[in-house]
Amino acid sequence: MLDFVFSNATKIIFGRGTEMKTGQEISRYGKKVLLHYGGGSIKKSGLYDRIVESLRKAGVEAIELGGVMPNPRLSLVREGIELCRKHGIGSILAVGGGSVIDSAKAIGIGVPYTGDVWDFYSTGRKVEEMLPLGVVLTIPAAGSESSGGSVITNEDGLYKRSANSVNMRPKFAIMNPELTFTLPPYQTAVGAVDIMSHVMERYFTNVKNVDFTDRLCEATLKTMIVNTPIVLKEPDNYEARAEIMWASTIAHNDLLGTGRIGDWATHGIEHELSAIYDIAHGGGLAIMWPAWMKYVYKHDIERFAQFACRVWNVEPDFRNPEKTALEGIESLKGFFLSLGIPVTLTGAGIPSDRFEEMARKATEKGPLGNFVRLKKEDVEKIYRLAL
Amino acid sequence: MLDFVFSNATKIIFGRGTEMKTGQEISRYGKKVLLHYGGGSIKKSGLYDRIVESLRKAGVEAIELGGVMPNPRLSLVREGIELCRKHGIGSILAVGGGSVIDSAKAIGIGVPYTGDVWDFYSTGRKVEEMLPLGVVLTIPAAGSESSGGSVITNEDGLYKRSANSVNMRPKFAIMNPELTFTLPPYQTAVGAVDIMSHVMERYFTNVKNVDFTDRLCEATLKTMIVNTPIVLKEPDNYEARAEIMWASTIAHNDLLGTGRIGDWATHGIEHELSAIYDIAHGGGLAIMWPAWMKYVYKHDIERFAQFACRVWNVEPDFRNPEKTALEGIESLKGFFLSLGIPVTLTGAGIPSDRFEEMARKATEKGPLGNFVRLKKEDVEKIYRLAL
Incomplete structure (x- = not known):
């Protein structure tokens, strides 16, 4: 810590x-x-x-x-x-x-x-x-x-x-x-992605011995995973709306990041998307997270395996932690899909012709991210992985 | 909520x-x-x-x-x-x-x-x-x-x-x-009990739909369960000491109680102990928690079963939730014992001759607790259960 x-x-x-x-x-x-x-x-x-x-x-x-x-x-x-x-x-x-x-x-x-x-x-x-x-x-x-x-x-x-x-x-x-009862399903769903993103940006860290904040992050993600499908089915379910609303604040009031260094590459990568295409921020994040994860997971397979087991209830396979890690990423992607939102750029109708420009803008102040430092070429590859 | x-x-x-x-x-x-x-x-x-x-x-x-x-x-x-x-x-x-x-x-x-x-x-x-x-x-x-x-x-x-x-x-x-490196083992252990007690007082509530704060409570308890044995073995383990120190603050800064009504009977029952016998507050709590739990668990077996499964990794038995609940209580008691502290009044050298007086003082402003309202007779029985 x-x-x-x-x-x-x-x-x-x-x-x-x-x-x-x-x-x-x-x-x-x-x-x-x-x-x-x-x-x-x-x-x-x-x-x-x-x-x-x-x-x-x-x-x-x-x-x-x-x-x-x-x-x-x-x-x-x-x-x-x-x-x-x-x-x-x-x-x-x-x-x-x-x-x-x-x-x-x-x-x-x-x-x-x-x-x-x-x-x-x-x-x-x-x-x-x-x-x-x-x-x-x-x-x-x-x-x-x-x-x-x-x-x-x-x-x-x-x-x-x-x-x-x-x-x-x-x-x-x-x-x-x-x-929040009258929030349309799409806005509800991309809001949930945004909330989960604030947690995940903090979760993927190179700082060791962050047990307590890891668990607080996992608790917040689980709350979102349980309650988001409920409010999509029952928009006026007060209790589930309340859980999400309180989680949204805690996810980003800096408590979950205490003693850690967050990553924030995915936010940077997404910002270039929504700056140009005016897609909702959470909509862009739902697309960029699985791509970012697939690009970087080998940097710390143990952390991704922990994410898979503790957050997504994936069965741990200690003989093949990479498989466990990848199952977690697929679970996240599947969850976003289940909320009714696109998880690929193609699915969102976003073309590939401005990837170079976006990657350049995203990295113009230097490499993106702290978990893995991403240069312009890396960011461009991540956009391609998201197609 | x-x-x-x-x-x-x-x-x-x-x-x-x-x-x-x-x-x-x-x-x-x-x-x-x-x-x-x-x-x-x-x-x-x-x-x-x-x-x-x-x-x-x-x-x-x-x-x-x-x-x-x-x-x-x-x-x-x-x-x-x-x-x-x-x-x-x-x-x-x-x-x-x-x-x-x-x-x-x-x-x-x-x-x-x-x-x-x-x-x-x-x-x-x-x-x-x-x-x-x-x-x-x-x-x-x-x-x-x-x-x-x-x-x-x-x-x-x-x-x-x-x-x-x-x-x-x-x-x-x-x-x-x-x-905190120089804290003696006993003080370290009863401090851990105190921290866990602040979480448990909030955890045992009659308020329904408190999913998020339930999970934050569970995360805090798990952090204590993992890190307390480490610092007892390695008093100068900075990382584990840090986890416990930060958890101690979050356990009692009111975040974990948002939208809930805590119980606080066990604190009230303990206060009479340490007022008379000058036992450490956490030492008294380690004795009174298992007794309180055994006295009240039937009031909400599902909550005690959740406590058992999510906090203590007890295997859920849906055909016998009472068994699951009781296993959780035994796990708590076993954990306190493993920290090297007495979990009975007898073990702590506290006699039974002032139970009536203590129960009277504890309830002189009215029944204790919100999860289950405890009258003088109930409190006296709980002292007896703790013998």
């Missing part, structure tokens, strides 16, 4: 009807808030009205900025920063999923910064300050509701880049599993 | 040599600190000198109060409160295990309170404020380094009572597994 520092102060307010506490919670950070959201779904569902009512009751004035798209765009972030500055807004309320929250974080770090907000994403400039951010979560997937990360796409060149800092954790996250 | 609110801002600073950061961390909360500790062990080990040096470098003045005993006493708490008031001390540094931290918490809530600090323990008075508290942890057991709990013994009648509040979480906890 490596030395680490861990703290996560995000206050989780979890359960039925908790969105009615939004006004009360956000009012601790000022009386003028940027209300940031995506498309029209929160208006159709009535959530928007309940939030506005809760803000009104708490005496909070809301300046609105909707229109966040999946793979949130830098241009809207810039618009949000201007809006906050113009109106003297001191806090942000993000109502939505990871895209809305990531966009809100970008606005929140951009407002007090005198330079260009893209600096934090392109140069890794350290984030010292962010406007207080509250979240009402509607999609369990990105884990952004208590993480210190934000991923933004710069339309100028279609670059998708991330910024990370403990100073970017939201102050609170309101999580009502009922709000 | 029940609705819940969860937040835990304690900053964990984990790893080799981290005690040298003490001065820097505590100086954020003022330049005059109460340095609170137990007996002479931190002086013998050299830890005391390193802490004092770190405080000096950070320009922090330390007023000392040592002498905390296991099952920390109210009289020393009162002394600490007077000391803080007299010297205008604004923060506390606890160097030690759960007893020292619990004593420090009691002092920290007592200083700003105009009434008698015992009110928080005897009447459940709500804690609104505590002096900022930093911890250098030397014993992984109580989980007090990031919990909001404190247990104090009032010598006047030998009452052992607890106070709990999110406002009682330490600001930071410095955790260097090397500091």
Whole structure:
């Protein structure tokens, strides 16, 4: 286990009807808030009205900025920063999923910064300050509701880049599993892939003696494996939706990564996909994981065999650990398929003509990944393995 | 899963040599600190000198109060409160295990309170404020380094009572597994029992559909089962000591209890033991758990069977789940025995003559436990089962 520092102060307010506490919670950070959201779904569902009512009751004035798209765009972030500055807004309320929250974080770090907000994403400039951010979560997937990360796409060149800092954790996250009942099956499924991906990026590590966090990772993956098929069959199963929603936060609040070095190559490889093709992040991950695993598993067959046995209940074959390892990878692929999502680029209608460009962009800051360092040629091969 | 609110801002600073950061961390909360500790062990080990040096470098003045005993006493708490008031001390540094931290918490809530600090323990008075508290942890057991709990013994009648509040979480906890190398085998073993107890108190719940937290609990227990025998054989095995130390915090930082109602009867039953006989808390728990389990397992055989299979690798017998459940209880008892500690009152040299008194005191505020409500007669029977 490596030395680490861990703290996560995000206050989780979890359960039925908790969105009615939004006004009360956000009012601790000022009386003028940027209300940031995506498309029209929160208006159709009535959530928007309940939030506005809760803000009104708490005496909070809301300046609105909707229109966040999946793979949130830098241009809207810039618009949000201007809006906050113009109106003297001191806090942000993000109502939505990871895209809305990531966009809100970008606005929140951009407002007090005198330079260009893209600096934090392109140069890794350290984030010292962010406007207080509250979240009402509607999609369990990105884990952004208590993480210190934000991923933004710069339309100028279609670059998708991330910024990370403990100073970017939201102050609170309101999580009502009922709000996820109306998530369509595809979004539910790719959200589950996203959650599992956050665990697996941390799981595949070269750090030895990480028994406790290994087991916490495995517990989280098993929870997803059991509960995702349930919510696909019964979208309004509160209990299973609740398990997934809580797992989504723990998967990415940094607890599972304590004392370890995560890999994150698959995220890097996927980001180039969704930056160009606008496939859902989880959809891209479902395709890239089996390909990445097949490319790297020989680097640590024992870890992949443990993954197979403990997570997927594969019977261990100690005379042939490679077989055990491969059965685990096939189990993962089969599970993603069973969720009704494509697990190949061909299946997702993505052509092979831009692999070289994508691999180049993915590695332009250096090799990808920590478990196995991947150069441009490796990444290109992994895209091919995913065909 | 029940609705819940969860937040835990304690900053964990984990790893080799981290005690040298003490001065820097505590100086954020003022330049005059109460340095609170137990007996002479931190002086013998050299830890005391390193802490004092770190405080000096950070320009922090330390007023000392040592002498905390296991099952920390109210009289020393009162002394600490007077000391803080007299010297205008604004923060506390606890160097030690759960007893020292619990004593420090009691002092920290007592200083700003105009009434008698015992009110928080005897009447459940709500804690609104505590002096900022930093911890250098030397014993992984109580989980007090990031919990909001404190247990104090009032010598006047030998009452052992607890106070709990999110406002009682330490600001930071410095955790260097090397500091635990010198823990004697008995203290290591009963510390492990204490850690496992915090998980089991949460595990045995009547709340249904708690899949995720069940699995997190099981992961934590398995980590303890694997690593405790290692450190008993190899006291200076850094990796295994680190697993146990991190597990001790997670076991009691409230994460594992989210959305559940814990039981806590066994703690209540044990507190009467250690209040009178001054047996280590974990030593008492090792005796009371098997007895409590045998008394209550029929209330939910399925949960005990799950405990047996998932935690203790008992082969499930679906034609006879009771047999499976009982095998789990025997496995727990056998594990505690294998750690070299008594699992019966007789084995620990504790007589049966005060069972009635202990059962009366344990239930004087009403029945104990949530999984099964235990009246005085039940508690007395459980003491007898533990003979």
